[in-house]
Amino acid sequence: MDSETLMATFLRRGILWPTAEIYGGIQGFYDYGDAGGAIKRNLESAWDRWFVGLSPGYYRIEPAEVLPEAVLRASGHLANFADPLVTCDSCNERFRADTLLEEWGEKDVEGLRVEDLQARISQINKKCPKCGRGKISPPKAFNLMFGVDVGTEGRERAYLRPETAQSSYLAFSRLWNVMRKKLPLGVAVVGKAYRNEIAPRQVLFRMRAFTQAELQIFFDPEEPAASWKLPVDAKLPVLTARRRARGDTEHLLTPASELVASGEMPEFYAYHLYMSYLFYRDILGYPERSLRLFEKNEKERAFYNRIQYDIELKLESLGGFKEMGAVHYRGDYDLSRHSEGSKSDLGVTLDGGKHLLPHVLELTFGIDRNIWGLADVHLHKDQDRTFWSLPSYLSPLVAGVLPLIPKEHGALANSLYQSLRSEGFRVTIDEAGSVGRRYARLDEVGVPFAVTVDRDSLTNGTFTLRARDAKTQQRLSLPEIILELRRASVSPVPSSVGPTAP
RNA sequence: GCGGACAUAGUGUAGUGGUUAGCACGCAAGCUUCCCAAGCUUGCAACCCGGGUUCAAAUCCCGGUGUCCGCACCA
Numbered sequence: 001m002d003s004e005t006l007m008a009t010f011l012r013r014g015i016l017w018p019t020a021e022i023y024g025g026i027q028g029f030y031d032y033g034d035a036g037g038a039i040k041r042n043l044e045s046a047w048d049r050w051f052v053g054l055s056p057g058y059y060r061i062e063p064a065e066v067l068p069e070a071v072l073r074a075s076g077h078l079a080n081f082a083d084p085l086v087t088c089d090s091c092n093e094r095f096r097a098d099t100l101l102e103e104w105g106e107k108d109v110e111g112l113r114v115e116d117l118q119a120r121i122s123q124i125n126k127k128c129p130k131c132g133r134g135k136i137s138p139p140k141a142f143n144l145m146f147g148v149d150v151g152t153e154g155r156e157r158a159y160l161r162p163e164t165a166q167s168s169y170l171a172f173s174r175l176w177n178v179m180r181k182k183l184p185l186g187v188a189v190v191g192k193a194y195r196n197e198i199a200p201r202q203v204l205f206r207m208r209a210f211t212q213a214e215l216q217i218f219f220d221p222e223e224p225a226a227s228w229k230l231p232v233d234a235k236l237p238v239l240t241a242r243r244r245a246r247g248d249t250e251h252l253l254t255p256a257s258e259l260v261a262s263g264e265m266p267e268f269y270a271y272h273l274y275m276s277y278l279f280y281r282d283i284l285g286y287p288e289r290s291l292r293l294f295e296k297n298e299k300e301r302a303f304y305n306r307i308q309y310d311i312e313l314k315l316e317s318l319g320g321f322k323e324m325g326a327v328h329y330r331g332d333y334d335l336s337r338h339s340e341g342s343k344s345d346l347g348v349t350l351d352g353g354k355h356l357l358p359h360v361l362e363l364t365f366g367i368d369r370n371i372w373g374l375a376d377v378h379l380h381k382d383q384d385r386t387f388w389s390l391p392s393y394l395s396p397l398v399a400g401v402l403p404l405i406p407k408e409h410g411a412l413a414n415s416l417y418q419s420l421r422s423e424g425f426r427v428t429i430d431e432a433g434s435v436g437r438r439y440a441r442l443d444e445v446g447v448p449f450a451v452t453v454d455r456d457s458l459t460n461g462t463f464t465l466r467a468r469d470a471k472t473q474q475r476l477s478l479p480e481i482i483l484e485l486r487r488a489s490v491s492p493v494p495s496s497v498g499p500t501a502p
Numbered sequence: 503g504c505g506g507a508c509a510u511a512g513u514g515u516a517g518u519g520g521u522u523a524g525c526a527c528g529c530a531a532g533c534u535u536c537c538c539a540a541g542c543u544u545g546c547a548a549c550c551c552g553g554g555u556u557c558a559a560a561u562c563c564c565g566g567u568g569u570c571c572g573c574a575c576c577a
Contacts, residue, residue, distance in 0.1 A: 003570095004514090009513085011512075011513065012512060012514095013512095013513095016514090018568080018569095023551090023567085024551065024566090024567045024568055025567075025568055025569090026549060026567090026568090027548095027567090027568070050567045075577095076577070077577065079577085080577040081577055085503080085574095085575085087503075087504080087574095094503080094504090094573095094574050094575075110505060142503085142575085143575085144575090144577080159576070162577085163577095195576085197575080197576070198503060198574080198575050198576080199503070199575065199576090201569090201570085201575080203569095204571095206576075281555080296558065302577060303577090306577095314539095378506055384538085384539065385538080385539065386539095388515080402537090404535090404536055405535070405536070407535095408536090430528090432530085433539080433540065434535070434537090434538080434539075434540065434541095435535085435536085435537050436537070436538035436539055436540075437538080437539045437540090438538090439537080439538050440538075440539045441537080441539080443538095443539095444539095450538095452537065453538095454536055454537075456536095460533090464537080466538085471538065472538080
């Protein structure tokens with residue numbers, strides 16, 4: 001689906017719109033509407049069922065969105081997320097002020113304040129290293145974090161979290177005790193993160209407030225869980241850094257066992273990469289050919305990541321592969337930084353006396369961009385209608401109830417609607433316009449079923465159940481319909497696809 | 503942030519100084535209709551914001567905001 005049609009559909013159907021739209025909006029912020037919000041919640045819950053469901057030792061927490069400065073100092077965000085930038089006034093090239101000074105041979109520039117950097121730069125007064133002509137502008141602090149002042153006098157410096165992961169690291173020590181001291185321990189967070197992006201763009205792809213779903217798995221690298229075993233036939237569509245370095249640009253569906261045997265990645269990593277891939281392929285229904293696992297090389301990935309594959313989806317609307325999620329092997333970076341920063345030992349002692357600082361494997365997903373992805377991949381237009389073939393458990397509603405002739409079937413339709421609601425289904429009732437028009441309205445927001453009440457319904461209590469994609473109908477009784485809708489409402493869990501949990 | 507383009511009903515658009523601001527889809531009410539955006543009737547709904555030029559501005563100029571494209575950024 002092209003991005004214009006996609007966005008027009010989103011706006012027209014109230015999936016989402018710019019925040020504070022009537023005031024002209026605010027760059028990088030969007031609000032979800034009723035259907036959009038429902039899809040988002042369903043996606044989050046499908047994610048939860050899949051990833052938190054990977055093991056009984058995995059838990060989901062709901063932490064605060066504001067973090068004290070000390071946390072972000074320890075995590076490295078304060079230093080790395082607030083670059084003082086300078087610009088060449090001739091060629092417009094941009095540099096980090098501190099690295100530019102280092103390039104000029106200056107010493108001890110690490111951690112200088114913006115004013116000091118400014119003084120040093122104007123003192124040296126060299127030309128732009130790129131074009132050799134331009135003058136370098138005074139440095140400007142670009143803090144990519146939103147600061148908040150806590151307390152009525154704003155004495156305490158804090159920030160909106162720039163990623164949800166930190167909250168999981170902070171919770172580790174308590175959960176270690178609460179969850180009875182076992183590794184691996186998984187701590188999931190689904191929630192908002194905030195980044196003051198320089199140039200937010202492409203709607204749901206670079207937002208300043210966005211939702212992440214992240215699972216941090218704390219484990220013993222010397223003894224990964226026994227259950228982290230790949231199915232024998234597991235294949236991964238990888239583009240490894242090694243092959244990229246040779247100039248290859250195409251991903252290859254490679255047996256996971258081969259990647260492990262050749263030392264490309266350890267099995268615990270391959271297992272989680274595979275489970276993440278399955279989530280996209282089987283739960284979100286992204287076509288196999290549109291997915292690839294793109295390894296970031298040493299230069300591209302964050303310095304603390306030992307292995308990083310981005311899970312990328314080929315999007316027609318954005319003209320290429322885009323990152324939808326990632327699997328990061330972060331080693332013991334996080335717990336060691338927070339041990340140091342908080343002056344508390346986050347190491348653990350296992351049953352048997354072994355002491356270690358657990359390593360972290362991070363599975364991270366952008367919820368909003370996947371809503372865009374679901375539309376890009378599943379929103380179809382044929383000659384006479386637009387239909388969104390969303391996986392049924394992600395749909396905002398499981399069914400619409402339609403009286404064929406409202407005057408004649410309205411009353412029965414209403415009681416059917418009430419019955420389905422009391423069964424716990426998300427349903428709507430629509431009596432306005434021709435039945436074809438009403439089908440089309442449901443199709444466009446991805447509702448998988450329409451239950452139509454007709455003449456026969458009045459006499460024998462059966463209804464037609466119409467499927468969104470094929471437009472086929474079958475005549476069923478209420479209990480049969482309930483069974484069908486029940487099945488459609490539930491997203492798959494790992495045991496039904498992958499290996500079983502410990 | 504820089505450079506360029508753009509901004510008209512809910513959506514897509516027409517309108518280059520004087521228009522009752524047009525069209526399509528949509529939406530609402532009614533009629534019709536036993537199954538896929540059908541038809542008929544009636545109705546709803548717009549010039550991004552703020553200044554300026556002009557007798558007169560959706561239209562020209564300036565500023566802002568937002569969107570898109572390229573560059574940069576994306577720990």
